Amino acid sequence: MYKYALLCAAVMLMSGVFADDSTSFSKDCFNISGTISFNITYKMADDKLNSYEVMLTNASTISNFNCKQTEGPIMAVISEGGSDLTIEFDINKNKTKVASMDPQHWGVSKMIYEYTLSPADVKTVGRRQATAIGSYFVTPINHTYSCSKQQVKLENVTIPGANDTSVEGEFINFSETGLTIRVGPLLPDTTDYDYHYCKADQKVKDIVPIAVGVALAALVVIVLVAYLIGRRRTVAAGGYERV
Numbered sequence: 001m002y003k004y005a006l007l008c009a010a011v012m013l014m015s016g017v018f019a020d021d022s023t024s025f026s027k028d029c030f031n032i033s034g035t036i037s038f039n040i041t042y043k044m045a046d047d048k049l050n051s052y053e054v055m056l057t058n059a060s061t062i063s064n065f066n067c068k069q070t071e072g073p074i075m076a077v078i079s080e081g082g083s084d085l086t087i088e089f090d091i092n093k094n095k096t097k098v099a100s101m102d103p104q105h106w107g108v109s110k111m112i113y114e115y116t117l118s119p120a121d122v123k124t125v126g127r128r129q130a131t132a133i134g135s136y137f138v139t140p141i142n143h144t145y146s147c148s149k150q151q152v153k154l155e156n157v158t159i160p161g162a163n164d165t166s167v168e169g170e171f172i173n174f175s176e177t178g179l180t181i182r183v184g185p186l187l188p189d190t191t192d193y194d195y196h197y198c199k200a201d202q203k204v205k206d207i208v209p210i211a212v213g214v215a216l217a218a219l220v221v222i223v224l225v226a227y228l229i230g231r232r233r234t235v236a237a238g239g240y241e242r243v
């Protein structure tokens with residue numbers, strides 16, 4: 001009877017593990033996967049800040065993209081419910097640093113999020129645009145970026161229009177968990193990719209072999225000490241050394 005209950009519990013646990021809300025966006029030249037959410041911080045009537053979170057669902061789609069480098073930067077626009085996330089890539093195939101991108105690396109050079117603020121306590125209701133410019137997710141060419149959790153702050157919030165009015169104090173935190181980004185040719189089997197792990201994940205990867213090494217060393221010491229103590233006792237008790 002409780003074998004059955006155990007099985008049920010196991011199934012429920014497994015479904016919890018596999019019921020993920022990760023999304024995947026790909027075209028010929030890129031693949032962006034992971035669970036993407038935005039923490040939107042806005043100004044209330046009393047100028048204090050409040051925030052809410054939006055998560056991209058499977059209903060989000062690529063509404064625009066460019067894979068032809070001759071026609072401008074490689075980019076993707078991911079849209080859902082009237083909000084648009086634009087991701088622009090920079091690929092530096094040169095052997096020297098170009099702009100902010102390392103030689104023979106690619107990365108995200110720009111992220112723009114356009115959204116509408118509609119909570120009841122917003123000071124200025126309406127359309128917003130937040131931007132991040134820099135070099136994010138920088139990865140050697142032909143490698144796939146992988147990170148278990150990452151955030152990018154999008155600032156310079158403006159009310160888009162004829163004279164982009166800026167809104168002081170507001171910002172967006174783009175956050176993605178279980179993130180993989182590939183720029184370049186996609187392969188049928190993702191296990192064939194060379195992955196480039198973010199710093200936080202590299203640390204975890206280093207910690208495991210170090211921990212194993214320390215455990216093994218400790219074991220050797222314990223065995224040695226036990227042996228020495230054992231030997232001393234044998235000697236003291238007039239053991240094998242007195243023939």
Ligand SMILES: *[C@@H]1O[C@H](CO)[C@@H](O)[C@H](O)[C@H]1NC(C)=O
Pocket residue numbers: 024026031032033180186187190
């Ligand atoms: C995109 O990446 C995800 C995660 O690695 C993978 O499951 C999916 O198959 C990839 N899609 C394509 C078209 O390569």
Ligand SMILES: *[C@@H]1O[C@H](CO)[C@@H](O)[C@H](O)[C@H]1NC(C)=O
Pocket residue numbers: 039040041051052053173
């Ligand atoms: C969203 O951002 C605000 C301000 O940084 C923070 O106080 C809040 O805890 C964040 N919310 C979530 C769900 O991460």
Ligand SMILES: *[C@@H]1O[C@H](CO)[C@@H](O)[C@H](O)[C@H]1NC(C)=O
Pocket residue numbers: 092094098
């Ligand atoms: C790469 O280098 C070449 C010549 O060294 C230069 O003409 C080209 O503009 C560089 N590429 C980029 C993206 O700057």
Ligand SMILES: *[C@@H]1O[C@H](CO)[C@@H](O)[C@H](O)[C@H]1NC(C)=O
Pocket residue numbers: 104141142185
């Ligand atoms: C990346 O892969 C493409 C296609 O497989 C290849 O032509 C190119 O030489 C590679 N570039 C680097 C820097 O490895």
